[in-house]
Amino acid sequence: MRTLVLLAAAAGLMASPAFAQDGTLKKIKETGVFNVSFRESSIPFSYLDDNQKPIGFAKDICDKVVEAVKAELKLPNLEVKYTPVTSATRIPLLANGTIDIECGSTTNNVDRQQQVSFTNTHFLTASAFVSKKSANLTKIDDLKGKTIVSTSGTTNIQQVNNVNTERKLGMNILAAKDHAEAFLMVETGRAVAFVMDDILLASLVASSKAPADYQLSAEAFSMPEPYGIMVRKGDAEFKALVDKTTAALYKSPEGEALYNKWFTSPVPPKGLNFNVPMSAAQKKAFANPSDSADPKSYQ
Template sequence: MQFQFDRRGVALGLALGASLFAGSVQAEELTGTLKKVKDTGAITIGYRDSSVPFSYLDGNQKPVGYAMDICYKIAEAVKAHLKLDKMEVKLNPVTSATRIPLIANGTIDLECGSTTNNAERQKQATFTNSHFLTATRYVAKKDANLKTIEDLKGKTVVSTSGTTNIKQINEANTERKLGLTILPAKDHAEAFLMVETGRAAAFVMDDVLLASLAASSKTPDAYAISTEALSKPEPYGIMLRKDDAPFKAVADAATKALYTSPEGKALYDKWFTKEIPPRGINLKLPMTEAMEKQFKTPSDSPDPAVY
């Protein structure tokens, strides 16, 4: 009888163990993007061709940039998470019009560029931790010594027609009684030319775009970007498919590890404070206090007030 009891106990234990094991396997069953990558052995990165310095083509027509480097880090984390010996990283071009549809339909798995994470886009996609914070500032000739909004009092400024930036400078002009003459330009190139030729004292736009225009000019050292901003920080993030929590968890862990390490600051400096390919321009855009805070405690929030 004792022997029979033991056998039943062992059988019961084995059955229980098998049940627990099955439950464990079921709990770890892959879904969404992780399953797709595991099944195909490949992950697809969407890149931009001219979003300097985030994602653009170098002199050899190869996609490079700050956001691209971050996406490669995420890809490495996915490969390690899935315990894959090999994983192909495919590259697929996207535009401002196609980036969200291509994420949604599964053509690309990561969108690596300068896409703003906002409440409207959150309805169609999701984002990992923000990798850049832009804000509305102005560029002016350095010898004019213009740094704050108050410094613009009574001057002529330009902004690109139809942008939120021109709306913001008009609002500031009214609220602060600055007495500005505000000129609309048809595009960014025309607006910057007006500062170059002295027709306007300053050009109001996203700071990273201003930095790129100044760095690409004939005399980059002749220009300076205002220290004061006209807007709260607006976050750029790597875009992911909506409602794919397991994949987002891997991407969030990878970006948090990168941003909070010394490597994160070094990566930022590589693209924003040093010469970059293919023309060797230097954006001279060091980290703001908001960016330093974001790297110390990464957030994926679309709310500018968080930053």
């Protein structure tokens, strides 16, 4: 089934210019459906709660976009369809029209901007690794010759492959289908470390069976990187609406309140608190909304 989904999604890339030309708003108005995506395990950005309903920081931001689309199209009863995506399927499914907006934890970078567009940055992160404390791994060089894992289709797995080649570390790099599977591989000893965005690693540790058993690396694979919500490339009208909506949210007191709801307060379903206060860079990103992929622009 996963293979069929990937093949269908890849084939759909051929149709993406048509969607961009017609426009997402026109598509939504004609079909009466707004297709919103979510991730199943990207806590606290986008994930499933105990009732298998999507929730999270990015999901709440997209809810604001949903309301803006309803108002723009004068469709108060617009149907909203939620579709799960993975790191591997999110861009193809957006390009072929299966989803209209991607609400998750996707890094905005120059390579991806060739395929999709991003709205204003909603979070800044850096690529690190998590391991068991008993393994005593804190620096990248500590991973030399070891088996590590990252999530398929992410910038993180590209970064770790580049570092592996540049430093001649001889790591055995495995690709997991999602974050939950990758963390499980460390938990069960199939890999010694999981390379991913630091905030996602912190959330996985906090929600694990034994949080005290794990530690995040002291060394990062990257500079701080921006997360953005993806929309189809070439659709200026829809992007403008999403940009306007997110900018207004981030610059208002509601933006900081929403951040605190998910990063400095207990979150469902287990009431975990990640205790990640808003950084100076994050405050700057909210005060001056931008879709820039350049990490230096957020310093």
